[in-house]
Amino acid sequence: xxxxxxxxxxxxxxxxxxxxxxxxxxxxxxxxxxxxxxxxxxxxxxxxxxxxxxxxxxxxxxxxxxxxxxxxxxxxxxxxxxxxxxxxxxxxxxxxxxxxxxxxxxxxxxxxxxxxxxxxxxxxxxxxxxxxxxxxxxxxxxxxxxxxxxxxxxxxxxxxxxxxxxxxxxxxxxxxxxxxxxxxxxxxxxxxxxxxxxxxxxxxxxxxxxxxxxxxxxxxxxxxxxxxxxxxxxxxxxxxxxxxxxxxxxxxxxxxxxxxxxxxxxxxxxxxxxxxxxxxxxxxxxxxxxxxxxxxxxxxxxxxxxxxxxxxxxxxxxxxxxxxxxxxxxxxxxxxxxxxxxxxxxxxxxxxxxxxxxxxxxxxxxxxxxxxxxxxxxxxxxxxxxxxxxxxxxxxxxxxxxxxxxxxxxxxxxxxxxxxxxxxxxxxxxxxxxxxxxxxxxxxxxxxxxxxxxxxxxxxxxxxxxxxxxxxxxxxxxxxxxxxxxxxxxxxxxxxxxxxxxxxxxxxxxxxxxxxxxxxxxxxxxxxxxxxxxxxxxxxxxxxxxxxxxxxxxxxxxxxxxxxxxxx
Numbered sequence: 001x002x003x004x005x006x007x008x009x010x011x012x013x014x015x016x017x018x019x020x021x022x023x024x025x026x027x028x029x030x031x032x033x034x035x036x037x038x039x040x041x042x043x044x045x046x047x048x049x050x051x052x053x054x055x056x057x058x059x060x061x062x063x064x065x066x067x068x069x070x071x072x073x074x075x076x077x078x079x080x081x082x083x084x085x086x087x088x089x090x091x092x093x094x095x096x097x098x099x100x101x102x103x104x105x106x107x108x109x110x111x112x113x114x115x116x117x118x119x120x121x122x123x124x125x126x127x128x129x130x131x132x133x134x135x136x137x138x139x140x141x142x143x144x145x146x147x148x149x150x151x152x153x154x155x156x157x158x159x160x161x162x163x164x165x166x167x168x169x170x171x172x173x174x175x176x177x178x179x180x181x182x183x184x185x186x187x188x189x190x191x192x193x194x195x196x197x198x199x200x201x202x203x204x205x206x207x208x209x210x211x212x213x214x215x216x217x218x219x220x221x222x223x224x225x226x227x228x229x230x231x232x233x234x235x236x237x238x239x240x241x242x243x244x245x246x247x248x249x250x251x252x253x254x255x256x257x258x259x260x261x262x263x264x265x266x267x268x269x270x271x272x273x274x275x276x277x278x279x280x281x282x283x284x285x286x287x288x289x290x291x292x293x294x295x296x297x298x299x300x301x302x303x304x305x306x307x308x309x310x311x312x313x314x315x316x317x318x319x320x321x322x323x324x325x326x327x328x329x330x331x332x333x334x335x336x337x338x339x340x341x342x343x344x345x346x347x348x349x350x351x352x353x354x355x356x357x358x359x360x361x362x363x364x365x366x367x368x369x370x371x372x373x374x375x376x377x378x379x380x381x382x383x384x385x386x387x388x389x390x391x392x393x394x395x396x397x398x399x400x401x402x403x404x405x406x407x408x409x410x411x412x413x414x415x416x417x418x419x420x421x422x423x424x425x426x427x428x429x430x431x432x433x434x435x436x437x438x439x440x441x442x443x444x445x446x447x448x449x450x451x452x453x454x455x456x457x458x459x460x461x462x463x464x465x466x467x468x469x470x471x472x473x474x475x476x477x478x479x480x481x482x483x484x485x486x487x488x489x490x491x492x493x494x495x496x497x498x499x500x501x502x503x504x505x506x507x508x509x510x511x512x513x514x515x516x517x518x519x520x521x522x523x524x525x526x527x528x529x530x531x532x533x534x535x536x537x538x539x540x541x542x543x544x545x546x547x548x549x550x551x552x553x554x555x556x557x558x559x560x561x562x563x564x565x566x567x568x
Contacts, residue, residue: 012054015086019076019116023093030149032142033095034069039122042069045132046124051115056081058098058113060160061217063106063234067129068098073119079159081112082217089157091116097143100150104130104143104309107234110160110185134313144309148302151183156380160185161232164200165212166192168457171223172212173371178226178321180381181277181284183301184233226276226321227341235320242317245269247560248337248347250324251490253280254546255536256353257307258553263351264314266557271345272316273337275323279304280355281487281537282546284377285399286406290428291546301379303546324354327497327532333567335531348567349560352494352506352527352534353553356487361394365452373459374481378403382482383410390477392462394449395484396420401431403482408440415442415476417449417464444474452481489538499528505540508533520566523559525552531563 026032034042048071051057058064060081070092077090089111092098098113103126124132133140154160163179165172167190179186191197191208198208204220206213214221214229221228229235247263249256252274263270277283285300312318326338327350334346358376360366366374375382378399383406391411393404396418408414416435423443424432435441444464450473451463462478465471489504499507507513510521512528525533535552537544542552 011086015078015081015088015114016054016076016116019074019088019091022091023074023096024090028149028153030146030153031090031092031096032146034097035095038139039069039071039095042067042124042132043122045128046122049121049123051119051121053115053117053119055115056112057115057121058109060110060112061108061219061232064099064103064109065126067103067124067126068113069122069124070094070096070098071120071122074116075119075121076114076116078112078114079157081114089159097146099147100154101147101305101309102234104133104147105234105305105312108232110154130313144306148305151185151305152302152380154185155183156384158185158187160187161214161216162187162189162200163212163214164189164191164197166190166208167372168192169212170371175212175214175224175229176381178229178276180377180379181279182230182233182235182320183277183283183305184229230321242269242271243346244334245271245317245345245347246564247271247349247351247557248335248345249273249351249353250337250493251280251352251354251536251538252278252304252318252320253353253355253536253549254282254303254307255355255538255549255553255556256280256351257304257311258550259351259353259535259556260311260316260318261307261314262554262557263560264311264316266561268557268560270311270316271347272311272318272320273322273324273339273345274320275340276321277304278308278318278320281358281399282549284379285402286378286380286383287402288546289402289431299379323493325493327494329497329529329531333531349531349563350533351553351556351560352491352498352532352538353536353549353556354490354493355537356489358483358487359485361449361481361483361485363449363452368457369452369454369459369481372457373454373479374483376483378406378482382480383407386411386480388412389479391415391480391482392417392449392476392478393482393484395486396423396426397484397486398428398431400482400484401427401435403484404435404441405431405438407482408438411480413442413477414440415444415478417444417447417462417476419446419448419467421446444476447474449481487537491538497529498532498534501540503540505542506534506538507540511540523562525556525559526563531567533559533563 189197246268247270249259249272260272282300283304287297289297323340390413404416450465454460509524518530533556535556536549
């Protein structure tokens with residue numbers, strides 16, 4: 001249910017009077033300055049415009065339709081413009097450009113840009129700007145890097161919309177998971193502990209029992225579905241006008257994103273689906289340090305954002321969130337995908353990259369604490385949830401090790417519970433060494449979680465037991481339980497459509513056999529049904545690494561070409 005509210009009129013004079021002198025220092029590389037030759041080159045693509053003091057250049061919650069460079073004057077970046085909470089968060093002067101990731105992906109702006117004084121700008125229409133980024137890769141990469149850093153900053157600052165609800169509410173947990181996985185800037189206002197929550201709800205005329213609600217400017221969404229949030233923020237949906245796609249990719253993890261990039265770049269009309277967000281399991285990692293080409297490491301979220309921009313650059317259609325719930329092969333040879341909202345999409349070939357779901361810890365009372373105290377990712381958003389509190393991380397692989405190191409910067413204490421006898425049994429040696437050297441991390445080897453303790457859905461402690469002969473139990477204080485114990489394949493939606501192994505992974509190549517009577521054996525990554533391929537974690541026998549998933553996504557597209565050529 002959606003309602004509208006009338007925002008308070010912005011007190012422009014007071015806001016503009018609060019703008020500090022000069023401009024915000026660029027401490028992170030998020031606000032580079034364009035030199036004169038670059039500005040002259042861009043001038044041929046746009047026009048110069050003057051803005052009066054106090055003029056809104058880009059409004060929070062609205063799409064950004066142009067690339068803007070400040071030529072003279074200054075521009076203030078304002079959070080919550082038009083509300084009682086409005087504040088200036090940054091100031092940009094001549095040579096700096098405005099905007100963030102939404103200019104490349106089609107999402108709305110999460111802040112407002114206001115001329116702090118009479119200002120002249122170079123304004124380049126978005127389509128021309130994107131074309132220049134494609135034609136000049138070095139320039140495009142500079143812009144992308146800056147926009148990715150800006151998105152990280154606004155997420156950390158809590159800009160964007162508000163989710164008002166209880167930390168004990170499963171519905172509030174569902175919304176928070178969706179926006180966190182999609183890296184959407186927001187702030188959670190907890191009715192259990194935040195004094196501002198009661199005031200906000202009273203102003204809106206909403207009793208606490210009817211939360212969660214999403215509030216942004218003049219819009220109020222009552223317990224919205226992910227599709228409503230997607231529409232509010234401008235997440236991309238598959239574009240119409242295509243009766244039958246050449247290629248449909250199901251799952252937007254590293255393998256699926258790679259398949260979408262290679263498919264679209266090689267001329268195939270391509271559509272990519274995911275029921276939650278782009279990035280898959282990789283996007284839940286704070287830093288991937290052993291991915292080729294990134295010696296300083298890269299966060300899973302940044303890797304996903306870069307891949308999304310790349311896929312859209314080549315014309316791939318991204319439909320997120322859109323859950324695929326079934327696959328059928330018609331008599332005409334077209335593969336038909338059914339989505340959760342009842343739509344049907346036809347494609348000549350399908351690449352299954354639906355990956356794997358995180359495994360839940362088999363321990364009593366887990367469901368009671370999951371909405372409030374159990375996390376399956378370690379990004380900046382989860383880190384804010386852990387601030388100052390004791391955290392128990394469970395798992396012996398790289399994801400658990402990375403989470404422990406990352407959360408140690410925020411949590412009051414981190415305890416890593418590992419079932420294996422040695423930390424490097426399933427964890428990369430470099431990471432195991434780092435964990436063991438970190439005095440903030442207490443490691444419990446050869447140990448498993450047995451009980452969870454707490455009241456009213458709030459976790460207070462984790463009881464662990466050693467696997468040695470005495471089986472001693474220890475109670476570890478914990479407000480947050482971070483679980484990284486592997487994953488199970490996301491293949492329930494296939495429902496017998498293709499052959500699976502005994503663990504539910506998709507069989508491919510010689511192992512798959514034939515279910516469709518085709519007169520040739522399956523290609524290396526082809527399933528038991530001709531034209532249906534699998535890549536990444538969902539494929540039986542695959543190496544569960546980001547780099548291998550990307551490689552398989554690219555390989556699958558090569559085999560799609562072979563399949564399509566054989567049918568023509």
